[in-house]
Amino acid sequence: MASGLAQRIISGGSLFRQLAAVTGLWLAFTAGTAGAQETERSGKLLLTGGVSSIEGAGGGGLAPWALITGYGAAGQVGANLHATVAELPDYQFRSGGIALGLQDRLELSYARQSFDTGATGARLGLGQGFTFRQDVVGAKLRVLGDAVYDQDRWTPQVAIGAQWKSNDQPGVIAAIGGRDHEGVDYYVAATKILLDHSLLLNGTVRATRANQGGLLGFGGDRNDDYSLQFEGSAGVLLNKRLLVGAEYRTKPDNLGFAQEDDWFDLFAAYAVNKNLSITAAYADLGDIATFEDQRGLYLSIQAGF
Amino acid sequence: MRTIFGLTLGALLVLTSTAVAQPAPWAQPGEEPIDPYAVTDANAGAEPLAEGAVFAAFGGVEGVSRIIDDLVDRSVRDPRLEEIFKPTDLVRLRRTLKEQVCFILGGPCAYTGRDMASSHKDLGVTTAEFNALVENLQGAMDDAGVPFRAQNRLLAKLAPMKDDVVER
Numbered sequence: 001m002a003s004g005l006a007q008r009i010i011s012g013g014s015l016f017r018q019l020a021a022v023t024g025l026w027l028a029f030t031a032g033t034a035g036a037q038e039t040e041r042s043g044k045l046l047l048t049g050g051v052s053s054i055e056g057a058g059g060g061g062l063a064p065w066a067l068i069t070g071y072g073a074a075g076q077v078g079a080n081l082h083a084t085v086a087e088l089p090d091y092q093f094r095s096g097g098i099a100l101g102l103q104d105r106l107e108l109s110y111a112r113q114s115f116d117t118g119a120t121g122a123r124l125g126l127g128q129g130f131t132f133r134q135d136v137v138g139a140k141l142r143v144l145g146d147a148v149y150d151q152d153r154w155t156p157q158v159a160i161g162a163q164w165k166s167n168d169q170p171g172v173i174a175a176i177g178g179r180d181h182e183g184v185d186y187y188v189a190a191t192k193i194l195l196d197h198s199l200l201l202n203g204t205v206r207a208t209r210a211n212q213g214g215l216l217g218f219g220g221d222r223n224d225d226y227s228l229q230f231e232g233s234a235g236v237l238l239n240k241r242l243l244v245g246a247e248y249r250t251k252p253d254n255l256g257f258a259q260e261d262d263w264f265d266l267f268a269a270y271a272v273n274k275n276l277s278i279t280a281a282y283a284d285l286g287d288i289a290t291f292e293d294q295r296g297l298y299l300s301i302q303a304g305f
Numbered sequence: 306m307r308t309i310f311g312l313t314l315g316a317l318l319v320l321t322s323t324a325v326a327q328p329a330p331w332a333q334p335g336e337e338p339i340d341p342y343a344v345t346d347a348n349a350g351a352e353p354l355a356e357g358a359v360f361a362a363f364g365g366v367e368g369v370s371r372i373i374d375d376l377v378d379r380s381v382r383d384p385r386l387e388e389i390f391k392p393t394d395l396v397r398l399r400r401t402l403k404e405q406v407c408f409i410l411g412g413p414c415a416y417t418g419r420d421m422a423s424s425h426k427d428l429g430v431t432t433a434e435f436n437a438l439v440e441n442l443q444g445a446m447d448d449a450g451v452p453f454r455a456q457n458r459l460l461a462k463l464a465p466m467k468d469d470v471v472e473r
Contacts, residue, residue, distance in 0.1 A: 150464075
């Protein structure tokens with residue numbers, strides 16, 4: 001069973017494989033030039049850029065945080081690539097992307113998500129291996145506070161962000177009651193690191209019309225308006241490289257044909273160094289397109305500086 | 306007679322104590338002289354921890370002393386920090402850093418150095434350099450076997466000093 005799962009992750013994730021290869025090259029590049037530019041970059045502390053969330057923004061696995069991705073401090077630039085795969089009972093989710101952190105102030109990100117219905121596609125009438133793909137372009141601006149240094153006050157680091165999403169299956173989305181294949185999410189995220197308790201807390205409020213994050217389009221026959229959703233993350237730093245925690249993300253339920261559930265995960269994010277981090281999670285994505293209890297292993301690798 | 310003797314002895318004691326008194330903290334032997342300043346624990350830039358457990362986890366005065374020596378040794382040979390540490394009076398830096406950390410951890414030390422803004426004025430310290438020093442401190446604390454949670458108790462006290470230390 002376990003080896004079967006591993007097999008599926010490896011064989012099923014051709015995108016993941018390609019990205020892992022690109023990531024390896026990137027890693028070799030960043031390692032090779034790191035010595036020469038030691039003072040020029042990677043001036044932030046380990047894990048203080050978060051990891052790559054499924055929509056490409058710096059954050060946890062499921063939610064964007066107020067932290068700016070990468071290790072670029074003030075006066076520096078940080079950048080990274082990520083590859084993510086979530087192996088679910090009836091689907092496989094994959095994502096790959098690139099993100100830039102400028103001056104620890106502005107974050108720009110791009111992610112390409114694939115939602116592979118595999119054998120489930122045939123049962124949904126879409127065809128074996130039918131795959132939804134979505135491009136997500138994100139921007140995030142840190143507007144207030146500093147999660148790391150403001151240890152003498154309660155105020156968090158606050159960032160505002162937007163994610164422009166475009167799904168490549170307008171026909172299917174229309175057929176299941178979705179209103180649009182493109183949409184924009186807007187969010188406000190607040191992150192606080194409580195160093196004297198070795199804790200990281202994040203709360204994000206997102207205005208969205210997205211169905212399953214946009215993988216099933218935007219708006220629907222039941223509801224076509226923006227709604228406010230909450231995404232909470234809490235983690236404990238076990239050492240300077242390892243953050244373990246949980247996340248919860250509420251979602252709209254816009255489509256009549258299938259119930260949409262909130263998302264939940266338990267994660268461990270490990271920074272090997274400032275060039276490589278690995279996140280493993282147990283994710284419970286609930287019901288997706290009438291298939292119940294989509295729970296499985298989430299793995300993400302991030303390489304950069 | 307006894308009174309006169311007592312008075313004389315008292316006067317003598319005052320004289321001797323003045324003669325062997327510690328030199329002012331801005332003019333310590335072996336350190337480069339700097340302009341006089343008002344000496345106060347408030348210059349340490351943080352209130353001391355109330356409970357003694359964290360100070361004990363650092364190994365007390367001796368432990369703090371070894372960690373700071375290691376921190377300074379690491380930072381002097383750190384290419385990210387050499388521009389800042391090269392022109393610095395390391396004898397004075399070691400002494401005042403040990404006092405400051407001992408004081409902040411609730412140890413039996415007074416801080417006699419300058420406040421963080423004055424002592425870092427015109428050094429042009431960047432956020433990246435501030436963090437490089439934190440990383441060296443983490444390395445020194447790791448090597449000294451200070452538990453991670455105790456390390457973070459100290460870092461939580463030092464982190465807000467960034468506003469006074471970093472200039473650009």
